[in-house]
Amino acid sequence: MLYGKYFSIHLKSQMQYKTSFFLTALGQFLTSFSVYLSIYFMFERFNRVEGFTYTEVLLCFAVVLMAFSLAECFFRGFDTFPTIISNGEFDRMMVRPRSVIFQVLASKIEFSRIGRLLQAIIVFAYAIPASGISWTYDKIVTLLLMLISGITVFSGLFIIYASFAFFTIEGLEFMNIFTDGGREFGRYPLSIYGEGVLKFFTYVIPTALFQYYPFLYLIGRSDNLLYMFLPLVGMLFLIPCYCFWRFGLRHYKSTGS
Amino acid sequence: MIELRNINKTFKVARRNAGFGEALKALFRKEYTYIHALKDVTFTIGDGEMVGYIGPNGAGKSSTIKIMSGILNPDSGECIINGLTPWKNRKEHVRNIGVVFGQRSQLWWDVPVIDSFELIRDIYKVDEAVYRRNLDELVEMLDLAEIMRTPARQLSLGQRMRCEIAASLLHDPKILFLDEPTIGLDAVSKIAVRNFIRRINNERKTTVILTTHDMQDIEALTERILLIGKGRILLDGSLSELKKRNSEYRTITLEYSCGEFEEIHGITKQSQINGHAVFSVDTNIITVSDAIAHLSKNADITDISVVGASAEEMVVSLYEEFKI
CATH class of the missing domain: 3.40.50.300 (P-loop containing nucleotide triphosphate hydrolases)
Incomplete structure (x- = not known):
């Protein structure tokens, strides 16, 4: 498969700079470790946050962290898309007989995100048995759905971010509120930030659909089966993202910049 | 086979003057200028x-x-x-x-x-x-x-x-x-x-x-x-x-030891330094041999070369001709 070929080129390229790879991976690990510490100290003071226990919050944190790091590892091309536009590399993609969205996707694979991923795996390894959840099939499916949906929603956000670059390549940092912000907010179940924030992350940017509602089902706070399948609804977020991408591409083809 | 017929393309370009105030203004109201990048471009290129x-x-x-x-x-x-x-x-x-x-x-x-x-x-x-x-x-x-x-x-x-x-x-x-x-x-x-x-x-x-x-x-x-x-x-x-369009012009390059040159109708001096001189000759007015004869009258020429217009010069004259 062609993606596999791109994959091996990226692997070879990044292995040319091994030190840089290890340092970045270490840095990624340490930053997310500091986030973990902040959760740890919070629970040193308070036993529960909004009724959620330490291990429950850790589970929630691990889901978001893993989804984000996987999305960032594979969808990094969209994150660096403004550069692709401004250095003209995008024109090169346009003269190749493959879909451009695929080429952008394959243009970058960031293996150093493995640092963050490792952190997520460690937290999972601790929180899954420690959370006291009895892992029946439906719970396992819920957890997997949360992860897959999380990757999808974050990828969608990256695609939106990239699509803006078709119109302007200045001041795109505001989009980080939604991508990095989604990750930062996501370390606690979204309800602790209050009604307004929860609504925003349900209806506008559907991070709550993979993070909060199915999580309630997972820890047994709710037995509403609908909550288990809300991550699937969250995945539909990709559709408007894709439409926006098409719209941006059409704009690009008529302005050339 | 490549065929282009009446291709037109206009770009809208945001225009803004320098300065912080102008940049702030541009946030709310942008002024655009239109650039006609291509006007009725038509050509055919065969295989x-x-x-x-x-x-x-x-x-x-x-x-x-x-x-x-x-x-x-x-x-x-x-x-x-x-x-x-x-x-x-x-x-x-x-x-x-x-x-x-x-x-x-x-x-x-x-x-x-x-x-x-x-x-x-x-x-x-x-x-x-x-x-x-x-x-x-x-x-x-x-x-x-x-x-x-x-x-x-x-x-x-x-x-x-x-x-x-x-x-x-x-x-x-x-x-x-x-x-x-x-x-x-x-x-x-x-x-x-x-x-x-x-x-x-x-x-x-x-x-x-x-x-x-x-x-x-x-x-x-x-x-x-x-x-x-x-x-x-x-x-x-x-x-x-x-x-051919540019064939009426010749460039004559001279090396000389001493003497003077006089410009006449049809011969234009382009440069002259340290025993090296370049003239442009319009062959509609004066033939190359007459030009050489005229130039060598009052000077001691050691070397001479005559060349037609180079592509470079042709393009410059084309750009001038079409004022682009």
């Missing part, structure tokens, strides 16, 4: 032709290339290349074309050139046998054998350009767009690239469209010239025709 597409910076060359390669769609007009409209049938169309952007690389920077070639083979789904044959041929013609295992970032500019050209021909394109392929190359590399382009056009009958500012490229390669200025095609003709 196997080699065409030089010239014009000053900002004349519309790259817009035309972008339209022909499916990156940009025009506001109006028709463009049919081998039966396809580039911006509507992008994927099918680009299979038949190769594009070399002189200033941007298509090779993956950190891996050996051969790895890039293999990925390009997979992107274009080139048949293995065809790929082998093309690769062997290109490696031989462009003398790439020794650099195939070198990462692209370690290549010299000339080596890289040879690889770029090879990379754009691996899938047997019928048409090759070369956007300033010799920019920044040393003399040896330039000649190697030119020889190769001529050969590929002769042997494979690949249609070549070449944009360049290097008039030696034009002189060495193309029979036909398209001149664009301010978005219009100003001239479409053969290089020899163009030369």
Whole structure:
């Protein structure tokens, strides 16, 4: 498969700079470790946050962290898309007989995100048995759905971010509120930030659909089966993202910049 | 077969004056100016032709290339290349074309050139046998054998350009767009690239469209010239025709030991320093032999050369003629 070929080129390229790879991976690990510490100290003071226990919050944190790091590892091309536009590399993609969205996707694979991923795996390894959840099939499916949906929603956000670059390549940092912000907010179940924030992350940017509602089902706070399948609804977020991408591409083809 | 008919393209460009206040104002209300990049551009290029597409910076060359390669769609007009409209049938169309952007690389920077070639083979789904044959041929013609295992970032500019050209021909394109392929190359590399382009056009009958500012490229390669200025095609003709237009002028270069020169009607002095003088002679007014006779009257000439207009001068006079 062609993606596999791109994959091996990226692997070879990044292995040319091994030190840089290890340092970045270490840095990624340490930053997310500091986030973990902040959760740890919070629970040193308070036993529960909004009724959620330490291990429950850790589970929630691990889901978001893993989804984000996987999305960032594979969808990094969209994150660096403004550069692709401004250095003209995008024109090169346009003269190749493959879909451009695929080429952008394959243009970058960031293996150093493995640092963050490792952190997520460690937290999972601790929180899954420690959370006291009895892992029946439906719970396992819920957890997997949360992860897959999380990757999808974050990828969608990256695609939106990239699509803006078709119109302007200045001041795109505001989009980080939604991508990095989604990750930062996501370390606690979204309800602790209050009604307004929860609504925003349900209806506008559907991070709550993979993070909060199915999580309630997972820890047994709710037995509403609908909550288990809300991550699937969250995945539909990709559709408007894709439409926006098409719209941006059409704009690009008529302005050339 | 490339056919462009009445292609028009206008760009809307946000305009803003310098200064913080102006930048703030631009946030809320933008003023736009419209730039007519292409006006009724019409031309036809047959299979196997080699065409030089010239014009000053900002004349519309790259817009035309972008339209022909499916990156940009025009506001109006028709463009049919081998039966396809580039911006509507992008994927099918680009299979038949190769594009070399002189200033941007298509090779993956950190891996050996051969790895890039293999990925390009997979992107274009080139048949293995065809790929082998093309690769062997290109490696031989462009003398790439020794650099195939070198990462692209370690290549010299000339080596890289040879690889770029090879990379754009691996899938047997019928048409090759070369956007300033010799920019920044040393003399040896330039000649190697030119020889190769001529050969590929002769042997494979690949249609070549070449944009360049290097008039030696034009002189060495193309029979036909398209001149664009301010978005219009100003001239479409053969290089020899163009030369005829400018054939009334000769440049006489003199080395002399002592003496004076006098300008008369038909002879214009262009420079004179340290025993070296250059004159331009209008042969409609005075013949070359009369001019030489006149110039040698009062001076002791040690060396003399007479040349017709170079492509460089022809283009300058064309730019002047069309005021672009």
